[in-house]
Amino acid sequence: MFDRRNFLKSSTLLAGGLWLSPNLIQARNKIAPSDKVRVALFGGKNMGFNILKHHLALPEVECVALCDIDQNILDSRIKEVEEITGKKPDRFTDFRKLLERTDIDAVIIGTPDHWHCLIAVAACQAGKDVYVEKPMANSIGECDLMAQAASKYDRIMQVGQQQRSGQTFIESRDLVKSGYLGKIRKVNIWSNFNYGLGNLIAPPTSVPTGVDYDFWLGPAPKRDFNPNRFHGSWRHFWDYGGGLMSDWGVHLLDMAIWVEQNPVAPAKVLTYANNVDMENRDRDTFDTMNVLFPKKDFLINYDMNGGLQTGPYGKPYGIAYVGEQGTLVVNRSGYEIYPEWDPEAKAPKIESKKLEGAKESHNLHVANFVDCIKTRNQPICPPEAGRIAALHAHIPNIAARVGAEELVWDDTKREFVGNAAANELIWPSYREPWVLPKV
Structure with a gap:
């Protein structure tokens, strides 16, 4: 125990x-x-x-x-x-x-x-x-x-x-699912971080002493060594990661999915993506994205800006559960409820609630x-929760890569409807001698 x-x-x-x-x-x-x-x-x-x-x-x-x-x-x-x-x-x-x-x-x-x-x-x-x-x-x-x-x-x-596993998100979920905010209309999410721009362009170098670079590449395509594609900054290249969308997006989107009655993969995704700042930047992934996920319970609206550090409510990143009685705004440091005003009663529709000074929750997640x-x-x-959250990041990335403003996903068949280019990106192509594992 x-x-x-x-x-x-x-x-x-x-x-x-x-x-x-x-x-x-x-x-x-x-x-x-x-x-x-x-x-x-x-x-x-x-x-x-x-x-x-x-x-x-x-x-x-x-x-x-x-x-x-x-x-x-x-x-x-x-x-x-x-x-x-x-x-x-x-x-x-x-x-x-x-x-x-x-x-x-x-x-x-x-x-x-x-x-x-x-x-x-x-x-x-x-x-x-x-x-x-x-x-x-x-x-x-x-x-x-x-x-x-x-x-x-x-x-x-x-x-x-x-x-x-964190108190601030557990309490936020419970407040949303209890109906305290009334019916949830939408969940607004934003993530603005400087590192989303990627590194400045740098030339290839020799492989650092002590590094087995070919093994590091593993199933990914063969490439010359470049420090921009190695420790820390690898996530800005499709061969190894999904940029800011899969790094921070998957965390924040998971908190919207968590309050759904029956969490499921997104059936439809509407995506706008661009690289606004490409001057001297070395990356594949996008620095600017807006994504709409029309879900059964509510609309999820995701707004991402690499290279920026400010955002709504004075927070560089966060989640706003927008309900008919009030809006709950949360990030890792705490949450606050902003009540809607009742013009007839001349009073807030609900009481404001606040949690400040929340601690990070890696330790509790590990303990679990x-x-x-x-x-x-x-x-x-x-695993299923991890899979669903990952799809909310991968599908917009795929949409942006193939230039599709809208993608429809059939989770039963595990394929995109009517988009062959998107279907080509469901599975990676492993470099020999590595092969996709069989289960």
Whole structure:
């Protein structure tokens, strides 16, 4: 049974950097070997390692292995884990070799998006539970494969859409679904971030020492090494990611989908996309997008602007649930309700409510995953939820890439209606010797 009090204590130690606190070490030492959860990490550069640290804040979790194609990162992260836990994890550069280990309960996938599917399906087939960063995969078809694999092999799979575990979004969802705002007419979403422009154009360089670049490319097309397509900025190229739309969009769109009565993939998507700022910029993805999702319950309106940092209600990003009684505006720092005015009663139609100073929720999302590993309960963001959220990002990206203002998606047949060019982008083309996994 998940012990929330001990978890919160551990998380406090984590936040303060007190990894080797006697309290945490003593808590770890008290865990029987049979009760330990042994994890391995694929991709240690950024978010993957942060997620691993949240795992290690739980006393029952032990990291037994790390895998990366960059020896520099691998050396650094192995040292950090050893300092944190007192135990040195084993090192791997090939995910397939790591998955042969029989003493691993779960894996964390923090690689670029184009690797999610291959590793996740192989992990499920090897009997490992999976925590995979969002978006679930880099294509619609790969999301399907991952969901099928989790089901067929009876694996726990948590998609890293951690806002589902955060107080501010849970309370917002409950307020919306309770009817407090009245009937919801639309959900307005905006995300404005400078990094959405991508990096300035840079020439190709030699591959950094210690990097197995061909393995990093994996199933993606062969290309000369360029730092703009590598650590951090890879997401601006279709071969590896989906830009700002799939990076932030999938998080925020998930919060609109979450309040639907019966969340489903979008049946119709209306998209406007452009690259307004292309001067000296190195990217495939779009810096400016507006997308309409006409849903059964309400309209979702998504507005994205790479290179900008301001937005409605003084927030660079956020969600506004627009109801007949009032509008609830929320982002990761909190929420506030703006009531509608009743001219007859000369008073607000509802009371305003506010939550400020909310904390980030990666730790709680990880704790939910670890608890589900032990109980075999469904996690808060299971594969189908991850798939649906990813489709809300992938379909507009596909529409923009093929120049279609409107796309109709048949989720039963898993195809676009009447658009052959869009259907060509449902599945990626893997570079040999890599092949799409079979489930």
